[in-house]
Amino acid sequence: xxxxxxxxxxxxxxxxxxxxxxxxxxxxxxxxxxxxxxxxxxxxxxxxxxxxxxxxxxxxxxxxxxxxxxxxxxxxxxxxxxxxxxxxxxxxxxxxxxxxxxxxxxxxxxxxxxxxxxxxxxxxxxxxxxxxxxxxxxxxxxxxxxxxxxxxxxxxxxxxxxxxxxxxxxxxxxxxxxxxxxxxxxxxxxxxxxxxxxxxxxxxxxxxxxxxxxxxxxxxxxxxxxxxxxxxxxxxxxxxxxxxxxxxxxxxxxxxxxxxxxxxxxxxxxxxxxxxxxxxxxxxxxxxxxxxxxxxxxxxxxxxxxxxxxxxxxxxxxxxxxxxxxxxxxxxxxxxxxxxxxxxxxxxxxxxxxxxxxxxxxxxxxxxxxxxxxxxxxxxxxxxxxxxxxxxxxxxxxxxxxxxxxxxxxxxxxxxxxxxxxxxxxxxxxxxxxxxxxxxxxxxxxxxxxxxxxxxxxxxxxxxxxxxxxxxxxxxxxxxxxxxxxxxxxxxxxxxxxxxxxxxxxxxxxxxx
RNA sequence: GCCCCCGUCGUCUAGCGGCCUAGGACGUCGCCCUCUCACGGCGGUAACGCCGGUUCAAAUCCGGUCGGGGGUACCA
Numbered sequence: 001x002x003x004x005x006x007x008x009x010x011x012x013x014x015x016x017x018x019x020x021x022x023x024x025x026x027x028x029x030x031x032x033x034x035x036x037x038x039x040x041x042x043x044x045x046x047x048x049x050x051x052x053x054x055x056x057x058x059x060x061x062x063x064x065x066x067x068x069x070x071x072x073x074x075x076x077x078x079x080x081x082x083x084x085x086x087x088x089x090x091x092x093x094x095x096x097x098x099x100x101x102x103x104x105x106x107x108x109x110x111x112x113x114x115x116x117x118x119x120x121x122x123x124x125x126x127x128x129x130x131x132x133x134x135x136x137x138x139x140x141x142x143x144x145x146x147x148x149x150x151x152x153x154x155x156x157x158x159x160x161x162x163x164x165x166x167x168x169x170x171x172x173x174x175x176x177x178x179x180x181x182x183x184x185x186x187x188x189x190x191x192x193x194x195x196x197x198x199x200x201x202x203x204x205x206x207x208x209x210x211x212x213x214x215x216x217x218x219x220x221x222x223x224x225x226x227x228x229x230x231x232x233x234x235x236x237x238x239x240x241x242x243x244x245x246x247x248x249x250x251x252x253x254x255x256x257x258x259x260x261x262x263x264x265x266x267x268x269x270x271x272x273x274x275x276x277x278x279x280x281x282x283x284x285x286x287x288x289x290x291x292x293x294x295x296x297x298x299x300x301x302x303x304x305x306x307x308x309x310x311x312x313x314x315x316x317x318x319x320x321x322x323x324x325x326x327x328x329x330x331x332x333x334x335x336x337x338x339x340x341x342x343x344x345x346x347x348x349x350x351x352x353x354x355x356x357x358x359x360x361x362x363x364x365x366x367x368x369x370x371x372x373x374x375x376x377x378x379x380x381x382x383x384x385x386x387x388x389x390x391x392x393x394x395x396x397x398x399x400x401x402x403x404x405x406x407x408x409x410x411x412x413x414x415x416x417x418x419x420x421x422x423x424x425x426x427x428x429x430x431x432x433x434x435x436x437x438x439x440x441x442x443x444x445x446x447x448x449x450x451x452x453x454x455x456x457x458x459x460x461x462x463x464x465x466x467x468x469x470x471x472x473x474x475x476x477x478x479x480x481x482x483x484x485x486x487x488x489x490x491x492x493x494x495x496x497x498x499x500x501x502x503x504x505x506x507x508x509x510x511x512x513x
Numbered sequence: 514g515c516c517c518c519c520g521u522c523g524u525c526u527a528g529c530g531g532c533c534u535a536g537g538a539c540g541u542c543g544c545c546c547u548c549u550c551a552c553g554g555c556g557g558u559a560a561c562g563c564c565g566g567u568u569c570a571a572a573u574c575c576g577g578u579c580g581g582g583g584g585u586a587c588c589a
Contacts, residue, residue, distance in 0.1 A: 022589065057589075122587075133514080148514045193518070201517045202585085210587045220571050241517050241584040269519080270582075278582080307538085314527040329575045334526075336519050337582075344539040386546045397551035401582065408548090418586045441514060456548090471566050475548040511523080 015047030016231045020221065022054045023065035025281050026294075027072045029340060030236065032054040033305045037268060038234050038308075039078045040321075040328040051083030053094045057219055059108040061096075064094040072288050074405045076298045077321070090228040102215040105223045105258055106208060110177055115208065118157040119168040125153055134153075153204040155176075174211035179249060181205055181248060186244040186376050191232070191266030192333045195401075200246040218242075226259035234330065237267040237337075266330050269309050270337040278337075286340050289421055295368055295402025297356075300349030307348070307446050308338040350399035362391040365404045372405035374412050386411055389497055393489040410483045411497055415505060423485040429510060433477035433487045439467060440478045441507040450500045456492040481510040 007238065017038045021031055042049035055061040060195050070085060073446055080429065082088030092098055109115045132149035139146055150156065157182065160168075168175070181204070189198040208219040215223075225233060243265050250262035273279035279286045291301050302321060306312075311334075312319050319327075353361065366387075370377040387408075396408045420429075429437070443462035463474035479491050482503055488494060495503045 024589090054589075060588095082529090082579050101585050118587090125586095150585070153562050173589095190518095196517075198517070204585075212587085214587085215544080216587070221589085236583095237518065238583055239589085242589095244517095267518080272582095304525090309525090311526055311537090313537090318527090338526090338574095339524060341539065347539055350552090394551090396553095403551095459548090462527050479549060483549095485549090489550085490546055491533050 006408035008454075010231060012045035013047060013429065014231065015042065015045045016050060016229055017042050017047065017229050017234060018050035018052055018225070018228065018473065020054045020224070021069055021254065022060070024056065024057070024060045024061060025065055026067050027065075027285050028279070028281060029288050029291075029305065030279060031284075032072070032076065032111045032301070033234060033271055034268060035073065035076075036302055037077050037304055037310070037328075037330070037333065039080075041232065041234065041330055042081075043325040044328045047231075048081045049079075049272050050088070050090075051086075051093065051222060052232065053084050053096075054092055054217070055096045056215065057253055058096070058318055064342055064420065068289060070443045073205070074224060075212070075289075075292055076302055078302075095224065098224070099215075100221055100436075101211075102220055103213075104178060105253075106215065108217065108256040108258065109179075109208070109252060112252060112256050113250065114180050114249075114255070115161070115177045116158060116180060116205075118153075118178045118205075118207070119160075120156055121154075125156070128146060128154055130487050141148045141178070150202065150204070153206070155181075155205045158205065161441045163497060166238065176207045176211050177203045177209055178207055179245065179252070181245065182248055182251075186247055187264060188243060188247055190236070190240070190243075191330045192269075193267060193335055195489055196240070196243075198241075199360040200248070201243065202324055203244050203248075210237050218245070218249075222246050222253070223258070225263055226250065226253050230263050232266065232269060232330075233263045234266045240267045243267075266333070269335060270335060271308055273341045274336075274339075276458050277338055285340055291345075293402070295404070296329070297352050297364070297399035297401070300352040301345065303352060304348040307344075308340065309334045317348065318355075340360070346399055348384055353399060353401075354396065356394045358392050361401075365391070365503050368401050369405055372409075374405045386497065390489070393493055393497075407487075407489060410485075410488070411494070417500060418506065419484060420480060421485045421512075424480050424484075426478045429476045429487065431482075434511060436463060436467065436477045437471065437481050437507055437510050441511065444495075445504060445506070447500070450496060452492045452496045455495050459492070478507070482506050 017253070019038050020036045023379075040050050053066065053069070055066070073080070080086065082090065083093045087093075106115075106334060129149060129151055132154075136146060136149055158179070165452070181200045183200060185197055185199045186203075187195060188195050202478075206218055207216060209215045221469055224230075247262050250259055253259035254261065267346070270278050273283040273286065281287075284290070288301075292298075303317075303319060303324075306319075306324055310328070310332060312324065333497065356364075366379060369375040369387075370379075375383040379387070390408055390411055394404060398404055398407060430497060438463050440459055443458040444455065447458055459478070463469050463478075464471060467474070476486065478484060479488055482491070482498065483489075483494055
């Protein structure tokens with residue numbers, strides 16, 4: 001048994017965690033959760049959060065994806081103390097720039113007894129498995145009980161003689177370095193799951209590099225964690241079963257002087273999509289940056305994502321990142337996978353919206369208004385004034401920043417471009433509706449003062465008292481005529497903001513005059 | 514096949530042997546507020562996978578079983 005425990009002289013301020021994504025495709029919400037928990041752990045303990053990039057797979061990495069990762073982390077304000085873009089004492093922080101380090105590590109390992117050369121081809125390995133399987137089945141048919149053969153590499157080249165090696169080399173075969181798993185079992189204390197034990201006979205010897213010399217993930221990640229002095233590794237549960245081989249590797253590192261000890265591990269449960277499938281890049285809700293596009297607040301997304309496997313208290317869902325940092329303990333992380341629920345994410349986001357003062361929401365909504373061409377870029381003075389007055393009306397009725405443009409557009413469009421929603425117009429501006437609009441026009445036209453209160457009084461007198469309409473019936477057509485839609489900010493306030501000229505103009509336009 | 518992980522309302526979770534006729538949140542349903550929408554308020558709905566065991570007492574501990582997931586690569 002191997003003990004992976006840290007020596008207990010380690011102080012919380014010395015804790016070093018990392019997140020190490022591969023820059024392939026657009027960043028995933030599962031990655032946000034992993035980043036958040038690592039970050040919260042580091043901040044809670046006063047440790048260090050490292051951001052490293054695992055870009056050894058040249059074929060799949062893109063610079064665009066890398067930019068997306070940086071963009072995402074900055075938007076979320078998950079700041080890192082060391083890593084790409086900011087540097088640090090253990091750089092470089094991109095694996096593609098660390099070839100020398102891996103070559104050196106591999107050379108040391110090869111000089112030890114922990115690594116041997118394997119000359120097998122993949123076909124040979126599977127062929128041997130088929131053979132074992134056939135033999136097992138044959139024996140079973142005859143009633144002989146035995147252990148079913150394991151799939152995967154069978155440690156065939158473990159103890160090759162000098163002659164055999166020479167023969168293979170003479171054949172012109174290439175070889176890969178394989179790590180020799182020790183006998184016995186490996187037990188480690190997973191910080192979220194508790195004690196986990198693997199019998200090493202179930203863990204085949206594994207390749208550390210390709211035949212062409214390129215190091216594999218099995219080597220690079222542990223080497224980086226060792227050389228960057230990472231003390232705790234929190235990652236997805238898909239890596240749980242590769243942990244024993246990494247711990248064994250770390251033991252070899254210690255022997256060859258690459259590490260002082262293995263880090264502690266904690267395996268975070270999956271973030272799932274619909275059904276029982278891990279949220280994949282194919283699912284639209286998987287893409288983290290989409291939430292920014294939709295107008296999520298970073299603190300809203302983060303709060304929701306934190307809830308996927310962690311709870312701050314039994315009766316509380318809404319909290320700030322400061323509060324999370326204060327309360328976060330890795331031991332409290334739940335073991336079972338969580339489904340990502342967009343509806344709840346939106347609700348949590350809405351709660352955060354309500355926590356913000358109007359001025360802040362205004363500030364944050366501007367990029368969305370610009371993107372949709374609702375306000376000028378840069379924002380003109382009149383636009384800024386209008387916004388300042390209009391935002392109190394809409395701030396509490398939107399759940400995402402991205403909902404603001406549609407709600408505000410009617411206040412900003414030039415009259416020439418103002419258009420009615422066809423469906424709403426067809427529904428509400430029928431004969432009866434136009435009568436209402438006519439009555440409204442007449443009532444408002446004579447107004448001496450243009451204020452919310454005056455407007456409301458005039459319309460109430462004309463429509464509710466005069467035409468004896470239900471408020472619902474009365475204001476619907478007017479709303480469509482003035483704002484273009486059935487759904488809008490409060491009508492009387494909107495009219496005041498729009499001004500007498502534009503309001504009356506729109507009413508008249510509907511009446512066809 | 515073999516190894517490992519996981520199993521409380523539809524969903525996310527609280528629960529660490531008695532505080533549980535299982536709490537909160539989202540969803541959903543009903544009501545109230547209301548010029549639309551949204552907000553807000555009130556109320557309802559709904560769960561310990563199953564079987565054994567330990568115990569005076571089990572959602573909580575143990576065993577089994579079923580179900581789900583991951584691994585078993587010269588992918589990460």
